[in-house]
Amino acid sequence: MERLQKVIAHAGIASRRKAEQLIQEGKVRVNDKVIKELGVKVSPNDKIEVEGIPVEREEPVYFVLYKPRGVISSVSDDKGRKVVTDFFTLIDERIYPVGRLDYDTSGLIIMTNDGEFANSLAHPKSQVDKVYVAKVKGIPSREAIRSLERGIKLEDGKTAPAKIKFLSMERTKETAIFEVTIHEGRNRQVRRMFEAIGHPVMKLKRERYGFLTLQGLKSGEARELTPHEVKQLRVMATKPGK
Template sequence: MERLQKVIARAGIASRRKAEDLIKEGKVKVNGKVITELGVKVSPSDRVEVEEVQIEREEPVYFLFYKPRGVISTVKDEKGRKAVTDFFPDIKERIFPIGRLDYDTSGLLLLTNDGDFANLLMHPRSEIDKVYVAKTEGIPQREALRKLEKGIKLEDGKTAPAKVKMLSGDKKKQTAIIEIAIHEGRNRQVRRMFEAIGHPVSKLKRERYGFLTLGGLKAGEMRELTPHEVKQLRALAMKTEKKNS
């Protein structure tokens, strides 16, 4: 038996908090009966409907995917571009990406059908480090990198402090390879941060998410997360969320 809101969240319909709102608004039925009280538990055999649509009860699945460049981080794209879920043709569950990577950015992306888990990882108070390697136009001076470390003003506000490391610089080609770790998830954030210091990114790859790495995967390949990894991610997100609450 599981709490109704958790079942709704796991089905990817809404976050657990939003599921609670749907219940209180009388938009959820269990076996044909409208439920408005929180705390109701349901079994796998119970029929659950949200706004008159029966939800599919799936076992939660969790994947680590090496997203190639030129792929969009959505379930499908109205412009006909290749989406990350196109790489999972044999997966029957309705998976979706946790957060996103830009169309031209490659690297580590997590996908799941567990909405509750996804919302926990994406919550602003969940400060899980994401490590990127960027190839920049020009070689940033130490003072410019220090601005990124302290947090830099963008049009949607100042960024949180970042961890930045210069890996290499090519004076002949006037390019640099820089590692940057952030925990926020704003749209095109890393690219905008480097643009703000006058060194646009020509190539960007996410190499690490928390303790997870690409671990020998090639672009377009994926693997399932182990139950221990899922448990570790959940604990890491809850730890940082609790620290910042």
Template sequence: MDRLQKVIAHAGFASRRKAEQLIVEGKVTVNGKIIKELGYKVSSTDKVEVNGIPVEREEPVYFLFYKPRGVISSVKDEKGRKVVTDFLPAIKQRVYPVGRLDYDTSGLLLLTNDGEFANLLMHPRNEIEKVYVAKVKGIPAKEKVRSLEKGILLEDGRTAPAKVKMISFDKRKQTAIMEIAIHEGRNRQVRRMLEAIGHPVMKLKRERYGFLSLQGLNVGDMRELTPHEVKQLRTLATASKS
């Protein structure tokens, strides 16, 4: 038996909070009866509907995917470009990405059918560290690196302090490779941060998400998260919001 709002969130209809709002507003029925009680529990045989639309329940699944460049972080694309789910033909569940990686960015991406879990990780106050490796044009001076570490002003506000490490540079080609760790999840954030200091990104990869890494995976590979890893991620996200 699961709480009604949890079932709705797991199905990807809405976040847990939004699901609770839908219940209170009388938009949810169980076996044809309107339910407004937030603590109401349902079994796997109960028929749940939101605004008349059946909630199809699946066992929650959680995957770590090494996204290649040139792939859309979505389940479909109107222009016919490759999407992340094209790489998961054997997965029967309707999974979707937790957050996004740009079309031209490779690296670690989580996928799930657990709406509550996805919303927890993507919460604005979530402070799970994300580590990127960027190849940039030019060799950033120390003061520019420090500006990233202090927080830099972008068009949507000042960024939180980042951890920045210079990995290598090539004086002849005038390029550098940097590691940048951030906690935020703004659109194209790392690219915009590096553009703001005058060193646009040539290549970008997300290497780590919290304690998760790409170890043992090749581009385009995926693996299922262990129950312990899922629990650790929930703990990390919950701790960051408290």
């Protein structure tokens, strides 16, 4: 037996908080009976509907994918472009990405059908580090890099402090490569950070998510997470802010 709001969240319909709101608003039925009280528990045999739509429950699955460039972080695309779920044709479960990676950004992305797990990792309060390698145009000054490390003002507010590590540069081509560690998940954040200091990103790859890496994976390949890895990620997602 599991709490009703947890089952709804696991099905990927809404976050647990939103599920609680839907229940209180009388938009959830269990065995054709409207449920408005929180704390109700349901069994796998119970029929659950949210706003008239049946909830299909699946066993939770968790994967890490090495997303290639030129792939959309979505389950479908109205322009017919390749999406991350195209790499999981043998998976019966309806999985989706946790957060997003830009079309032109490659690297590590987590895939799951566990809505509560996905919401906890993608929540703004989540403090899980994400590590990128960025190749930028031009060679930023030390002061410009320090401004990123302190936090820089973007159109949607000031970023949290970042860790920036210089890796290499090519003076003849006027390019530099940096390792960037952030825990926020704003849209195109790393690209916008470097644009803000006048050094646009030419190539970007996410190499690490928390403790997860791309080790053993080639572009377009995926592997299933172990139960221990899933447990570790749950703990990391709910740790107090830094």
